[in-house]
Amino acid sequence: MTAPKPVQRTRHLGLHLVSVAIGGLIVVPVLFGVLGGFKDNGQLSTNPLGLPEPWVFENYVGIVGSGVFWRQLGNSTLIALATAVVVVGAAALASFVFARFAFRGRELLFTLFAVGLMFPFAVAILPLFILLRSMGLLDNPLGVVLPQAAFGLPVTIIILRQFFRTIPAEVEEAATLDGCTAFGFFWRILLPMARPALATVSVLAIVASWNNFMLPLVVFTDQSWWTLPVGVQAFQGQYADDTARVLAYVVLSMVPALGFYAIAERQLVGGLAGSVKG
Amino acid sequence: MSPSPVTGLRRDVAVPDLAPAVPAAHSGRRDRSRGLVTIALFLAPALVLFLLLVITPILVAAYASMYKWNGFGLPEDYVGLDNFTRAFSDPVFQGDLWRAGILIVLSLVIQLPASLGLAMLLNQPLRGRSVYRLLFFAPYVLSEVTTAVLFTLVFSPNRGLGDALSGLLGVEAVFADPDTVLFALFLVISWKYFGFHMILYLAGRQNIPRELTEAATTDGASSWQVFRHVTLPLLGPTIRISVFLSVIGTIQLFDMVWVLTGGGPIHASETMAVTMFQHGFRRFEVGYASAISIIMFLLSLVFALFYQRVVMRRDTEGAITTRGVQ
Numbered sequence: 050m051t052a053p054k055p056v057q058r059t060r061h062l063g064l065h066l067v068s069v070a071i072g073g074l075i076v077v078p079v080l081f082g083v084l085g086g087f088k089d090n091g092q093l094s095t096n097p098l099g100l101p102e103p104w105v106f107e108n109y110v111g112i113v114g115s116g117v118f119w120r121q122l123g124n125s126t127l128i129a130l131a132t133a134v135v136v137v138g139a140a141a142l143a144s145f146v147f148a149r150f151a152f153r154g155r156e157l158l159f160t161l162f163a164v165g166l167m168f169p170f171a172v173a174i175l176p177l178f179i180l181l182r183s184m185g186l187l188d189n190p191l192g193v194v195l196p197q198a199a200f201g202l203p204v205t206i207i208i209l210r211q212f213f214r215t216i217p218a219e220v221e222e223a224a225t226l227d228g229c230t231a232f233g234f235f236w237r238i239l240l241p242m243a244r245p246a247l248a249t250v251s252v253l254a255i256v257a258s259w260n261n262f263m264l265p266l267v268v269f270t271d272q273s274w275w276t277l278p279v280g281v282q283a284f285q286g287q288y289a290d291d292t293a294r295v296l297a298y299v300v301l302s303m304v305p306a307l308g309f310y311a312i313a314e315r316q317l318v319g320g321l322a323g324s325v326k327g
Numbered sequence: 328m329s330p331s332p333v334t335g336l337r338r339d340v341a342v343p344d345l346a347p348a349v350p351a352a353h354s355g356r357r358d359r360s361r362g363l364v365t366i367a368l369f370l371a372p373a374l375v376l377f378l379l380l381v382i383t384p385i386l387v388a389a390y391a392s393m394y395k396w397n398g399f400g401l402p403e404d405y406v407g408l409d410n411f412t413r414a415f416s417d418p419v420f421q422g423d424l425w426r427a428g429i430l431i432v433l434s435l436v437i438q439l440p441a442s443l444g445l446a447m448l449l450n451q452p453l454r455g456r457s458v459y460r461l462l463f464f465a466p467y468v469l470s471e472v473t474t475a476v477l478f479t480l481v482f483s484p485n486r487g488l489g490d491a492l493s494g495l496l497g498v499e500a501v502f503a504d505p506d507t508v509l510f511a512l513f514l515v516i517s518w519k520y521f522g523f524h525m526i527l528y529l530a531g532r533q534n535i536p537r538e539l540t541e542a543a544t545t546d547g548a549s550s551w552q553v554f555r556h557v558t559l560p561l562l563g564p565t566i567r568i569s570v571f572l573s574v575i576g577t578i579q580l581f582d583m584v585w586v587l588t589g590g591g592p593i594h595a596s597e598t599m600a601v602t603m604f605q606h607g608f609r610r611f612e613v614g615y616a617s618a619i620s621i622i623m624f625l626l627s628l629v630f631a632l633f634y635q636r637v638v639m640r641r642d643t644e645g646a647i648t649t650r651g652v653q
Contacts, residue, residue, distance in 0.1 A: 061453060061454075064448050064451060064453050065453070065455075067445075067448060068448065068449070068453075068456075068459045071445065071459075071463065072459060072462050072463070074518070075462060075463065075465065075466060075518070076462070078477055078478065078481045078518075079477070081481055081487070081488060082477050082480070082481075085480070085486075090486060093486035093487075094485050094486045097486060097487055097488055098488065135376075138372070139372040139373040139376055140373055142369045142370070142372060142373065143369060143370050143372075143373035143374070145369055146366050146369040146370055150362065150365075150366055152362070152363065152366055158370070158374075161377075162373070162377065165377065165381055167575065167627050167628060167631050168381055168385060168624070169575075169578075169579040169623070169624075169627065170579075171579045171581050171599075171600040171603065171604075171620070171623060172384075172385060172388065172579075172620045172621070172623050172624040172627075173380075173381065173384035173385055173388065173620070174384075174604075174607075174620075175384075175388060175391075175398075175603070175607040175608070175613060175616050175617060175620060176383070176384035176385070176387035176388045176391065176617065176620075177380065177384040178608075179387070179398055179613070180379075180380075180383065180384060180387070195376065195380060196380045198376060199376040199377055199379070199380035199381050200380075200381060202373055202376065202377050202381075206373065231365050231369075232365075235369075256468060259470065260468075260469075260470035260471065260472075261470075262470065262471065262472045262581075262582040262585075262586075263581055263582065263604075267608060277470070277473075278470045278471075278472035278473065278582075279472075281470075281472055281473055281476055282472050282476065282586050285476050285479070285586075292480055292483065292486040292487070293486075295476065295480060296477075296480055299473055299476050299477050299480070302473055303469055303473055306468050306469055306470070306473075307465065307468065307469075309468070310465060310468040314461065314464075317468070318464065318526055318530075321523070321526060321527070322526060322527060322529075322530035
């Protein structure tokens with residue numbers, strides 16, 4: 050019962066050592082980027098590891114002061130939010146039906162959506178591009194938002210259906226007796242009750258959209274629509290010789306993602322673990 | 328929220344209850360058709376999106392894969408399965424398959440076991456473990472592009488840590504050497520994704536009832552024995568899903584490679600998706616690129632079906648037999 054303390058302490062020390070070592074592997078590249086952004090290229094080649102000497106603020110200040118970064122940040126945000134609204138809206142309506150109505154072909158339809166989990170963007174990107182071109186959706190944010198929403202449907206429907214099923218039938222019966230239509234029940238009772246699940250799937254949709262690269266890469270030839278991943282890659286190409294400045298751009302582009310992670314960590318982790326279980 | 332439709336509906340719903348004299352079959356049919364309209368309306372947005380933007384492109388890819396087509400106008404030059412035979416006899420595509428195999432094996436042998444071990448460490452009562460967990464998972468939220476650009480610069484020989492690392496590892500410019508580039512790529516993939524798998528394992532571990540491991544410990548099992556004979560088997564479903572995601576992810580790998588190496592040097596890090604992208608968007612060989620897309624799709628599908636039938640099936644069987652034994 051009472052474990053000998055010194056043994057436990059050395060074991061804990063070992064665990065901490067391993068964890069700190071792995072944490073170091075994660076932190077060092079990022080820290081190299083953060084500090085590198087405060088150096089000039091001369092310092093980077095003579096002193097890649099140490100602290101900047103002197104601290105150079107030009108790289109960060111230049112990027113923050115230019116409109117390009119903010120424009121891309123705004124595009125990424127707009128597209129991520131719009132994707133989340135479309136995918137969660139459409140998936141919630143469908144999941145409601147899948148969870149609470151009995152009709153012929155329901156499982157078949159649901160399986161169709163679930164199998165969609167295995168359709169990667171990479172498989173569809175080429176015909177998708179041709180389709181978007183013929184619909185006139187190139188250089189249009191909808192050309193990214195709608196396909197992202199469509200590809201996000203499977204995981205969103207699976208999570209939401211699971212959650213909607215847990216809401217007792219009595220709640221729906223009571224609502225119906227009180228004169229609620231199916232949509233009234235869905236809108237005024239089910240959705241408010243499902244807030245945690247909606248938050249989870251929204252976070253998943255936002256992160257997926259935020260990190261998407263392939264689709265905005267082919268849809269947006271117009272620079273003013275570029276999202277952060279496309280912008281970071283282009284910036285690297287443009288300033289290939291100016292490593293310090295590219296580092297500053299990369300670091301700044303990480304900040305919103307890490308900030309969002311800090312806020313929404315619970316939904317993200319819970320959602321990933323939960324979706325896998327489902 | 329206006330009162331009239333509400334009362335209107337209330338009457339509708341109330342009719343069968345208040346008037347049982349109405350023939351059941353009749354009211355049933357009316358209910359059902361009304362229900363079907365509701366169902367159709369609720370399903371419509373998702374179904375339209377999905378059919379138009381997920382299913383249609385895949386059907387178009389399947390169709391285009393049998394044509395020689397530059398993507399403009401309609402495909403007219405039917406070539407049957409030529410695009411597929413071309414892919415399988417193309418050394419670059421053969422290499423893609425081989426490299427996917429290597430990356431999968433590396434993940435299964437190194438990345439996933441390491442993530443599992445780490446999850447077991449972080450499952451112990453350890454001060455600050457939530458900080459570690461937060462930290463280990465953080466790279467997952469960074470985009471593959473950001474990660475790739477960062478590591479390009481980290482490994483850059485002149486201004487990065489490349490020199491220091493090459494002294495350490497005995498190789499120079501890991502991304503420029505065809506012999507090392509795939510392993511360097513694997514390291515960066517692991518950097519980004521091990522936290523994700525760790526989180527899955529942690530969640531799976533926390534679903535194992537404490538009584539089971541405690542009982543084993545009380546019976547005198549060493550912590551290794553507890554892990555080997557209690558925890559690991561019970562983690563089976565989680566492990567199988569994590570393997571599944573890892574394999575599917577490797578088959579589709581694109582962003583990271585495209586930014587990090589563009590598939591080079593001399594195709595040494597190229598993946599199926601990169602080959603597809605090169606042919607489809609750079610050389611306008613849409614037919615050939617579609618064939619590669621379809622091969623990727625079929626590989627994922629066959630793997631998923633096989634996996635679900637053969638490997639994941641054990642999960643449900645296991646659950647049933649356990650219940651039977653008890």
